Amino acid sequence: MSLRRMRRVPLYFILTLCALVSCERKHPAARVTEPSSSPASPTPIQSIAAPSAQPSQTPTSDFAQIAQSIRPAVIIVSVFDETGHLTANGHGFFVSDDGKFIADRSVIAGGVNAVAKAADGAIYNVSGALAQAAAQNLVLLKADATRTLPFLAASAKALPDIGGNVAVVLSQVERANSGVLEEKISGRFSDEAGEWFDLAPVLPKTSAGAPVIDQRGEVIGIVTFRAGNNSCAMRPAAIAGTLLAQVSSNMIATWENLTTSSHLTTPTATRSPTPAKIPVRGSKLIYAPAPRYPTEARQSRGAGQSSGSFRVLFDTNGNAVAVQTMRSTGNPSLDQAAVAALHEWRSEPGREWSLVVPITFKP
Known part of the structure; x- marks a missing residue:
């Protein structure tokens, strides 16, 4: 091979190498990259919607907080028959500072005596009814209060629409930790007595008479028992104002007022087949006959209405072992009748344990 030919080889090699480099720049080779350590955002999967669950009765923090100012006025009403045995328990709430309160009429029907148990543990004798709304199954009663009581003002505002959230406030005597039931308005109806509303979930029968509040803390409804449906519903709270307007300053509450209406029946709203038990400050009252107005005192010239208060001490067996006169009625015969009962x-x-019982005698 000649020297001239040998010199062309490197030049040819260099030209070929340059051509390859040029081609590589125009057509880069595909590279396999390592998977990224951060996964790509997945596309949301559209799932088939499950049936909506029933609303929970566990209150939200807002309802639970609002109810704290409502519960002092909410009471438990325990009703006794003529033999002194407990026939029914229900709820109620004070609507005036002198002891007037609203309750479910079916709980009271058939009773001859009742006591109202307040949130602070105080027990008040119920002297009777002042007014009633038979069609709405509500009644205005009077507790013998010796002090100013907390009370609720019923609102006349329009109720929330179907699906709106409300809460039923129960007495802390019955439910110390969970006395607020959050509900939804599930139906709106009307009858001869006006509007009424279904609530969900289903309320217990013992909630009859309890106030219903909205998210602003206003009392917009009252739980009532509907015997025809064997369930509880809600009536507008404005009925409470209507009943209060019927009471005059000289009106006396009596149990006879509950028997004057031809519409009065004896429903079985919260009536127990056997005497139930009433929780009172850790103990339970199971027999509480009302004292009778003595015949000799009724026939005397000075017969009239008299009130007093008495402390009853119970031993560990549940017997009333002592009765102390805290405030005399002013009539020895009436005091003796109260102590005996x-x-x-x-x-x-x-x-x-012990409790103070206010008693009012009416001839």
Whole structure:
């Protein structure tokens, strides 16, 4: 090979190498990259909607907080028959500072005596009814209060639409930790007595008479028992104002007022087939006959309405072992009748305890 030819080889090689480099720049080779450590955002999967669950009765923090200012006026009403046995328990709430309160009429029907148990543990004798709305199954009663009581003002505002959230406020005597039931308005109806509303979930029968509040804390409804449906519903709270307007300053509450209406029946709203038990400050009152106005005192010239208060002490067996006159009625015969009746009271066995019972005698 000649020297001239040998010199062309490197030049040819260089030209070929340059051509390859040029082609590589125009057509780069595909590279396999390592998977990224951060996964790509997945596309949301459209799932088939499940049936909506029933609303929970567990209150939201807002309802639970609002109810704290409502509960002091909410009470438990315990009703007794003529033999002194407990026939029914229900709810109610004070609508005036002198002891007037709203309750479910079916709970009271058939009773001859009742006590109202306040949130602070105080127990008040119920002297009777002042007014009633038979068609709405509500009644205005009077507790014998000796002090100013917390009360609720019923609102006349329009109720929320179907699906709106409300809460039923129960007495802390019955439910110390969960006395607020959050509900939804599930139906709106009307009958001869006006509007009424279905609530969901289903309310317990013992909630009859309890106030219903909205998210602003206004009392917009009252739980009532509908015997025809064997369930509880809600009536507008404005009925409470209507009943209060019917009461004059000289009106006296009596149990006879509950028997004057031809519409009055004896529903079985919260009536128990056997005497139930009433929780009172850790003990349970199971027998509480009302004292009778003595015949000799009724026939005397000075017969009239008299009130007094008495403390009853129960032993561990539930027997009333002592009755102390805290405030005399001013009539020895009436005081003796009260003491004799209170000595017959019984509670469920437990620890020793006592309570002060206000009593009003009416000839």
